[in-house]
Amino acid sequence: MTLDPGYFDAMYAESADPWGFATRWYERRKYDLSLALLPRPRYGDAFEPGCSIGVLTARLAVRCDRLLACDGAESAVEQARWRAPGARVERRVMPRDWPAGRFDLIVLSELLYYFDDADLARILELTAASLRPGGTVLAVHWRHPVAEYPRSGDEVHAALADLPLTTAATHCEADFRADVLVAGDPPSPAAAEGLV
């Protein structure tokens, strides 16, 4: 079963930042590594579902012309609006409230293991269908097992690998995995600056 939004509301009722996104060195380092994998310095339209309290959102917003971020938990949405004024932050429950439109960047960070098979398949389908040509997906997930989650981070990334997208970059270590997938040929940041 997909984890119910009430599961996350209860977490935010206990703590404003249940995972320590704003305070842990682990999280800051993970965000640094993940953002460094993005092949382009800037993106046009970006979408970040499951943005939580907006720590990553604030960092994404400075690299995007327009960023739509959303979360199913109202308390998280309120914090993200304050922390990331450069983003449009809305309360939306995935996959039901997936936005219309096409994006140059979709960020799926610490989100996809909460969904059952049908919801995960729908989100992956929507992700691929919502990318513009050359569009990019950044996916990042914790690799250690969590009893309440329907699947592991490694299982999420195995499912992502089945999408009709090209892997542009991968970072895998004991705690998390990050993949950058693109619609089209693998980008070369060196070629983009005339180095090759």
Ligand SMILES: C[S@@+](CC[C@H](N)C(=O)[O-])C[C@H]1O[C@@H](n2cnc3c(N)ncnc32)[C@H](O)[C@@H]1O
């Ligand atoms: C671990 S946090 C994600 C953190 C954030 N993406 C980051 O990397 O900093 C997971 C977030 O996903 C949200 N979430 C879980 N299921 C959701 C759903 N079906 N729709 C929208 N948000 C959801 C939770 O409310 C929670 O804030």
